[in-house]
Amino acid sequence: MAAAGWAGVLVPEEADGSDMGHAAAHVLAREMGRNLTVSPFLSTAVMAATLLRQLKDPSSNGKLKEIAAGELTYALALDESAKFSPENVELTAEKRGNGYILNGKKRFVIDGCDAERILVLAKSDEGLCLFDLANTTKGLEKTPLEMIDSRDAADLVFDNVELSGDALLGAAGSGYDLLKPALEAGQAALAAETIGLSEAAFAQTTDYLKERKQFGVTIGSFQALQHRAAHLWCEIELTHSAVLNAGRILDTAPDTATLAVSVAKARATDTAQKAVQEGVQMHGGMGMTDAFDMGFYMKRARVAAEWLGDYGYHAGVVAQLRGF
Amino acid sequence: MTTAEVERETGGAGFRREIRDWLEANCPPEMRDGASGEDAICWGGTSWVFSCEAQKIWLERCAARGLTVPTWPKAYGGAGLTRDEDKILKEEMQALGARSPLDSFGIWMLGPALLKFGCEEQKLHFLPPIARGEIRWCQGYSEPGAGSDLAGVQTHAADQGDTWLVFGQKIWTSYADKADWIFALLRTDREAKKHLGISFVLMDMRTKGISTQPIRLISGSSPFCETFFEDVEVPKHQVVGTVNRGWDVAKYLLTHEREMISNGANVMVSGRSLGAVLSESETGLSDPVLRGDAMRAEVDTLALEMTLERYKDQSEGGQGVGDASAMLKYMGTELNKQRLELVMAAEGSNALTWQDTPASSWLRTKANSIEGGTSEVMLSIISRRILNLPGYETWQNSFKQKKKSCCPRPPVVSSQNPRQSPDCVRAGCGKALRPRALAGNGRCRMGRRACPRGG
The missing domain is CATH 1.20.140.10 (Butyryl-CoA Dehydrogenase, subunit A, domain 3)
Incomplete structure (x- = not known):
């Protein structure tokens, strides 16, 4: 992926990236969704790169170079409860001398076991602060999670983790402002991955409808199934528009992208749920077996639904921005 | 930025300025309230009563400049605008709150069809009055027996040499009671496959034999009508496109x-x-x-x-x-x-x-x-x-293959086989039966429901 330039898709050219933008990143994410590619692409190449490039300092530039070269991976430690709520932070950062002491817990950290570095938001006297630390830092305990989608995730405990002052990214108190663009980039790219997943699950389902015979005919000739499949195609088409729109706005006017991103993530989450549920049902008993991919799509869709905000979270953002 | 957005910012600037000035100078103040919907709409036609003088002036000014149908060629009453220019026009009208000068089925539906399928004489004759709001059109598609199955239309046009003689009924003809002309799908060949025997025909609503009856809806309004055709004579040149290819x-x-x-x-x-x-x-x-x-x-x-x-x-x-x-x-x-x-x-x-x-x-x-x-x-x-899923016909045929038709073909009577077979005794069926189709009771072998004559 690094050799193909994918890892540097959002890295500036001065840091050896291709800087092709979010819409291009979404093309990649969508294809990864189609074939369920396991990769730190979203955490590292999308979110960490978007976050670090805002800083424009030599240290961040160095990290961006390593990301583009595929030599450095990141995980974002965000959740503290069972639902995404990035601003509600209990993990504390206590100033000590020039550095900080971190105490608290983070859950459902995607790529949390294997990523070389962790980005974490902590509460301090100066407001929310964002820290960048190595995953080998003393006091950081990782518990691997056996995920339904078989991917890397971990619970992290920060037990008196001592960080030097240069682990703090940006100014103290500006943590969430730095994180927000990265979250939006990640949410949109995850929506793109999810639409790819929906498209692939749907394509397998319509193929099956054309091939499976019962009562002497292909089951795809039954109107009861045709109309459900056609409806699902409509849902996917609308969601695809929302994803393309989010990519376009992130590239042209990123400061105003919140609505577009939340529409895309909400729709993508919802559409994927529909696509995999119909996929299993229309595959009949075969859909319940591990021999078909449909179950893998279903499990990945469930994890993707919760990561970076579920339907309710993003519909809530939309409602707030639309004057509800 | 999309191509159109770039265009708006750059190349379209001259046109934007021009259209903005024109709208500013010509759109009457009463027509700048941004209103749309049933009360604000101007349908045009010979029986149209303008809601106010401003509505009339606004229509006339737009029509004179081709702006009721901006993208139609100038020769047919349009302004010959490109899509991008049309978009600019729409944006500027919206910015000013300008009402649409004219809306009609002629603009939305018949116009595009004539532009694509009509001959030059038809375009020159029918399009400019639509653009000027002088002739109001209605659409005669659905029939009591042809709703979702639109190609099942039965209103018949019999060939009489120079004219068609039309007989039948249409339903859900929007605003037929207020329209001057109708464009309709008529069956011009009863023998052909159902999609291949239909023609697209234009008729003057004042022609003898055409009558309409509004249908009251659950919403309290009556925008739809029933339209009746009783031996209506229609000149042959009022067919759009090829006879029997009206489905296209x-x-x-x-x-x-x-x-x-x-x-x-x-x-x-x-x-x-x-x-x-x-x-x-x-x-x-x-x-x-x-x-x-x-x-x-x-x-x-x-x-x-x-x-x-x-x-x-x-x-x-x-x-x-x-x-x-x-x-x-x-x-x-x-x-x-x-x-x-x-x-x-x-x-x-x-x-x-x-x-x-x-x-x-x-x-x-x-x-x-x-x-x-x-x-x-x-x-x-x-x-x-x-999705390329099999059509309904495939599904139907799969059952047809299993069930043979009710009445087998009549036997071939030849010198080698001079015996005339008995007929199916089921009331109203009466088809000649092949000997092996006899079920012993003098009826053909298929059940009652499958017998097309309801035997």
């Missing part, structure tokens, strides 16, 4: 109609957020279930708007919307129905009277998913043409 014209027009309905549905709801509308109701959005449903509808509305934008950009790039118009029609109308349900629920008992309530709009939306092809027909189109 009809299909093209239906695509337009679907886009129009989905756009219309979208225009009705877009601009203002549903949340903002519902929040103004007496009890606001305090009910969590209503609030949740409204949030979901809002997300879907935004996604639909993004899709309309995407399709517009695609068609500007030369890729037509094609069969996906069925999706826009289906999703747009279903969403519109849902939104009006939410409005009714938010208004509570305040919405249960006729005066100044959303009640009639709510009821009107129920027709959206029926007119111009039902939601079910749209889903079947998507299923067949986009």
Whole structure:
């Protein structure tokens, strides 16, 4: 992926990236969704790169170079409860001398076991602060999670983790402002991955409808199934528009992208749920077996639904921005 | 930025300035209230009564400049604008709050069909009066026996040499009682396969033998009519396109109609957020279930708007919307129905009277998913043409192969086989039976239901 330039898709050219933008990143994410590619692409190449490039300092530039070269991976430690709520932070950062002491817990950290570095938001006297630390830092305990989608995730405990002052990214108190663009980039790219997943699950389902015979005919000739499949195609088409729109706005006017991103993530989450549920049902008993991919799509869709905000979270953002 | 956006900022600047100045100078103040909908609309036609002098002036000024049909060629009453220029015009009109000078089925439907399928004489004769709002058209498609199965139209046009003699009935002809002319699908060949025996015919509503009867709807209004044709003589040159190939014209027009309905549905709801509308109701959005449903509808509305934008950009790039118009029609109308349900629920008992309530709009939306092809027909189109799932005919045929037809072919009577077979004794059937088809009781072997004559 690094050799193909994918890892540097959002890295500036001065840091050896291709800087092709979010819409291009979404093309990649969508294809990864189609074939369920396991990769730190979203955490590292999308979110960490978007976050670090805002800083424009030599240290961040160095990290961006390593990301583009595929030599450095990141995980974002965000959740503290069972639902995404990035601003509600209990993990504390206590100033000590020039550095900080971190105490608290983070859950459902995607790529949390294997990523070389962790980005974490902590509460301090100066407001929310964002820290960048190595995953080998003393006091950081990782518990691997056996995920339904078989991917890397971990619970992290920060037990008196001592960080030097240069682990703090940006100014103290500006943590969430730095994180927000990265979250939006990640949410949109995850929506793109999810639409790819929906498209692939749907394509397998319509193929099956054309091939499976019962009562002497292909089951795809039954109107009861045709109309459900056609409806699902409509849902996917609308969601695809929302994803393309989010990519376009992130590239042209990123400061105003919140609505577009939340529409895309909400729709993508919802559409994927529909696509995999119909996929299993229309595959009949075969859909319940591990021999078909449909179950893998279903499990990945469930994890993707919760990561970076579920339907309710993003519909809530939309409602707030639309004057509800 | 899309190509169109760049164009607006750069190359289109001169045109934008020109059109802005013209609108500023020519749009009467009364026509700048941004109003749309049934009360503000100008339909035109010989029986049209202008709501005020300004409406008349606005129509005349626009028509003189070709702006009632901006993208039509100048020779036919248009302004010959490109798509981008048309977009600029629409934006500038919206910015000024200018009302649409003229809306009609002639503009939306017949015009595009004539431009594509009509001969030069027909274009020159029929298009300019549409552009000037002088002739109002209605559409004669559906019949009592041909709704979703539109190609089943039976209103018959018998060939009489120079003329057709038309007999039959149309239904759901919108505003037929106010229209000057009708474009209709007529059966001109009863023997051909059903899609291949239909012609697209233009008729003057004043012709002897045509009469109309409005149908009162659940919403209280009567926009639709029944239209009757009793031995109506129609000159042959009033057929558009090739005789018996009217289905091609009809299909093209239906695509337009679907886009129009989905756009219309979208225009009705877009601009203002549903949340903002519902929040103004007496009890606001305090009910969590209503609030949740409204949030979901809002997300879907935004996604639909993004899709309309995407399709517009695609068609500007030369890729037509094609069969996906069925999706826009289906999703747009279903969403519109849902939104009006939410409005009714938010208004509570305040919405249960006729005066100044959303009640009639709510009821009107129920027709959206029926007119111009039902939601079910749209889903079947998507299923067949986009997903390539087998058509309904395939499914039907699979059963036909198993069941033989009721009455076997009559026997070949030859010198070697001079014996005449007995007839099926079932009442009204009476077909000659092959000896091996006899079931012993003098009836053909198929059950009652399968016997096409209802034996």
